[in-house]
Amino acid sequence: MRKGIVDRFEGKYAVIEFDGKTEDVQKSELPAEAKSGDTLIFEDGNVIIDKEDTASRKKEIEDLVEELFED
Template sequence: MRKGIIDRFEGDFAVVEFNGQTEDLLKSDLPEDAKAGDTLIFEDGNVIIDKEGTASRKKEINELMDKLFED
């Protein structure tokens, strides 16, 4: 199993980060509803969106941003 995070989309490709390194993957190989910031799980030739992982990362980022921008 491998996990990656979609950094951005460029044309027909998704730039996915795996442990600090990026790879360009065809968007057509990803779930149709995948979007930037989603955590993906790659296992046995299947790719699924890790909804829990994505939500956890977003919560952590929002908490860090709240701390950064406190008055």
């Protein structure tokens, strides 16, 4: 099993970050609803969105931004 985070989309590719390194993966290999910032699990030829990890990281980022802009 590998976990990666969708960094961005470029044409027909998604740029996925795996352990600090990026790889291009064809968008057609990903779930249609995948978007930037989603955590993906790659296992046995299947790719699923890890919704729990995605939500957790999003909350963490929102908290950091809120803390940064506190008066």
